[in-house]
Amino acid sequence: MAYLSMGEAHRRITEYLNRFSDAVLTQDGSSLKQLLSISSNSPLLLSLADALNLFHDSNRLLKQSDRFSQISEIVSPLFRSIQNFRLGNLLDSYNAFEKAANAFIQEFRNWESAWALEALYVIAYEIRVLAERADRELASVGKTPEKLKGAGSFLMKVFGVLAGKGPKRVGALYVTCQLFKIYFKLGTVHLCRSVIRSIETARIFDFEEFPIRDKVTYMYYTGRLEVFNENFPAADQKLSYALTHCNPHREANIRMILKYLIPVKLSIGILPKNWLLEKYNLIEYSNIVQALKRGDLRLLRHALQEHEDRFLRSGVYLVLEKLELQVYQRLVKKIYFIQKQKDPSKAHQLKLEVIVKALKWLEMDMDVDEVECIMSILIYKNLMKGYFAHKSKVVVLSKQDPFPKLNGKPVNS
Amino acid sequence: MHAHWEGPDYSRKAILDVPSSYESVLRLAAEKTSPRKVLVRFEMATEPKAAAENVKIDLFEDDDEFEINEEWEDRAEEKVAEQWEDDWDDDDVHDDFSQQLRKELENNIKKS
Numbered sequence: 001m002a003y004l005s006m007g008e009a010h011r012r013i014t015e016y017l018n019r020f021s022d023a024v025l026t027q028d029g030s031s032l033k034q035l036l037s038i039s040s041n042s043p044l045l046l047s048l049a050d051a052l053n054l055f056h057d058s059n060r061l062l063k064q065s066d067r068f069s070q071i072s073e074i075v076s077p078l079f080r081s082i083q084n085f086r087l088g089n090l091l092d093s094y095n096a097f098e099k100a101a102n103a104f105i106q107e108f109r110n111w112e113s114a115w116a117l118e119a120l121y122v123i124a125y126e127i128r129v130l131a132e133r134a135d136r137e138l139a140s141v142g143k144t145p146e147k148l149k150g151a152g153s154f155l156m157k158v159f160g161v162l163a164g165k166g167p168k169r170v171g172a173l174y175v176t177c178q179l180f181k182i183y184f185k186l187g188t189v190h191l192c193r194s195v196i197r198s199i200e201t202a203r204i205f206d207f208e209e210f211p212i213r214d215k216v217t218y219m220y221y222t223g224r225l226e227v228f229n230e231n232f233p234a235a236d237q238k239l240s241y242a243l244t245h246c247n248p249h250r251e252a253n254i255r256m257i258l259k260y261l262i263p264v265k266l267s268i269g270i271l272p273k274n275w276l277l278e279k280y281n282l283i284e285y286s287n288i289v290q291a292l293k294r295g296d297l298r299l300l301r302h303a304l305q306e307h308e309d310r311f312l313r314s315g316v317y318l319v320l321e322k323l324e325l326q327v328y329q330r331l332v333k334k335i336y337f338i339q340k341q342k343d344p345s346k347a348h349q350l351k352l353e354v355i356v357k358a359l360k361w362l363e364m365d366m367d368v369d370e371v372e373c374i375m376s377i378l379i380y381k382n383l384m385k386g387y388f389a390h391k392s393k394v395v396v397l398s399k400q401d402p403f404p405k406l407n408g409k410p411v412n413s
Numbered sequence: 414m415h416a417h418w419e420g421p422d423y424s425r426k427a428i429l430d431v432p433s434s435y436e437s438v439l440r441l442a443a444e445k446t447s448p449r450k451v452l453v454r455f456e457m458a459t460e461p462k463a464a465a466e467n468v469k470i471d472l473f474e475d476d477d478e479f480e481i482n483e484e485w486e487d488r489a490e491e492k493v494a495e496q497w498e499d500d501w502d503d504d505d506v507h508d509d510f511s512q513q514l515r516k517e518l519e520n521n522i523k524k525s
Contacts, residue, residue: 174481181478212487220479247485256477270499293501294510314477330502337506338515354518361517405502 009051013058013079016048020075021067024107027115033122036078038085038097039129049086052079073103085130094127094134094147101127101154105161114167121171124158124178127151132185152182152191159195165204172198172205173214180221189225196222216242220257227260228315232410235264255280263319266292269326269406284310288320295330298362325411328374329383331358333403348386348397368393381412 016035023032038045052058058079062072081096101123108116128151135145155175162172176195183191199205199218207215223238239261246254262272262285271293277286287303290296304311304320311317332350335358340347352368352375359366366374375395378384385398506515 177479177481184478211484213481213484217479217481224477244489245487247482249485250480250482253480256479259477265497269502270497271501273496273498276496294508296510334506334511334514335518337504338511338518341506357518358514361514408499 004050004054006055009055010061012048012051013055013061016044017061017065017068017071017075021071024071027111027113029115029118032116032119036119036122036126038082038093038126039133045082046086049082052083053086070107074100074107076100077103081130090130090133090137091147094130097127097130098150098154105158109161112166114171117168117171120158121174124155124175127154128178128182131182148182148186152179152186155179155182156195159198163198163202163204169204170209170211173210173218177214177217177221180218184221184224189228192221192225212245213247216245216247216253219245220253223257224260227264227319230319232264232267233408236261236268239264251280255282258282259314260316263316266323266326267319267410268408270408288323291327292323292330295327295332295334296362297324297327297331297359297364300324300327322411325378325381325383326406329378329403331362332375332378332384336397336402348399348402350395350397352393352395383411 019031020035022028023035034042034044059076062068062076068075077096077099081093081100084090084093084096104120104123108120128148131147131151134147138145138147155178159172159175159179162168162175176199179195180192183189199207210218219238219242223235223242226232226235226238239257243254243257243261246257248254258272258276258280259282262277262282265272266285266288271289272282272285274286274289277283277289284303284307287299287306291300291303300323304317308317311320332355335354336347336350339350339354352371355371355375356366356368359371372388372390372393375384376388379386379388382404384395385400385402385404386396388394389396505511
């Protein structure tokens with residue numbers, strides 16, 4: 001490390017203090033936010049950290065001028081946070097930052113206009129990221145990680161501050177999205193419910209007023225929740241919104257949306273075109289799509305096995321596994337058409353043993369009873385129309401529309 | 414609320430035992446162990462259920478964490494029709510798979 005003199009350290013700290021107090025005085029949110037992004041390791045903050053770690057008496061500098069009295073409650077713990085972050089003391093860094101953030105909110109409440117929203121966004125982001133790091137440090141020494149949970153509580157408080165009639169309310173969706181990230185990480189997604197309810201039902205909020213980047217993020221996370229709760233029509237609506245409005249340059253984000261939207265679309269009988277899978281590197285879905293098109297149960301099985309870890313990790317495995325019924329429908333439909341070509345008059349009578357043979361060919365060993373069971377389920381779920389002649393082991397299909405299409409609705413549950 | 418369908422279980426896989434809390438997740442990350450299978454399952458319960466059983470967590474860094482970047486000009490890309498197809502479920506049995514299926518069924522009919 002280059003030699004840093006006491007004088008230079010003093011100068012850097014004073015300069016930072018001046019910039020901070022000027023930003024507040026002139027209500028310059030853009031300038032203020034750069035002074036708060038600790039985890040970014042910006043040159044400014046790194047050089048400040050070195051200065052603070054050398055010149056230990058920064059509190060004296062704060063007291064030196066009246067100009068700094070308004071900001072000292074914020075800056076004093078902020079300095080400790082910056083110092084500790086630089087030294088790799090992530091728990092101490094977080095604890096100090098939380099104090100600074102609370103002090104910031106106290107001032108923020110009093111600023112009438114929304115000038116400081118950008119800075120608030122940085123605070124919201126940083127508290128989450130620093131909490132994650134602090135928790136990693138806690139876990140690594142065998143202690144209970146609880147800081148991310150604390151960050152969540154802080155952000156709920158911030159949400160409360162923003163949930164008013166004034167211009168600051170457009171910041172609420174950004175804070176909501178940070179909360180989503182926390183709850184998803186902690187696995188406590190039931191906590192998303194209350195903030196979703198506030199956003200969607202409170203009269204002070206007009207969804208259209210929020211910035212597009214927050215709306216897209218919001219729809220992505222709420223869409224994912226709908227997928228996990230198997231509300232496919234709602235999931236389709238939300239994730240499709242996210243896809244339609246997503247910044248087209250953000251390919252990583254588009255890929256994430258599609259990763260969840262594709263299983264949803266498959267569940268309602270809609271297939272992604274191949275170029276979509278290729279462009280966004282989602283070829284793990286291509287065999288599944290192929291299996292649905294063909295009615296190829298063996299291919300579906302292989303596809304699920306091949307990418308099992310990936311599907312399990314993202315939580316879509318069960319959604320994809322359930323496509324099996326639709327693949328059965330397609331297979332039986334094909335058998336029906338093949339028979340129809342041979343002998344149209346008898347086509348609507350499907351012998352179970354024919355289906356057993358087809359399944360055997362697809363490496364699925366099932367006896368007539370098991371096949372009967374599946375046919376019953378297809379009928380029950382309205383994927384097949386007909387009735388069962390049990391004694392003769394024949395499915396008698398309806399002459400009209402024996403294989404109803406899903407038409408954009410999921411299979412009856 | 415799990416919406417399973419009752420049917421032959423031949424395709425279901427056992428989901429192996431996995432750590433069930435955020436802490437053990439972090440501990441594992443610290444130890445750089447990688448357990449095998451995880452089921453991510455979320456429940457919108459009215460009350461938080463007794464921690465462990467029902468809430469299993471993604472073991473890895475949330476690689477589906479949406480990036481929130483700058484604002485952009487919203488030009489709703491309505492290219493929906495080009496991305497999806499809903500008319501694939503046709504009556505065509507001329508593809509390879511269908512031909513093979515037909516052969517298979519005809520062979521078997523001859524045999525039996």
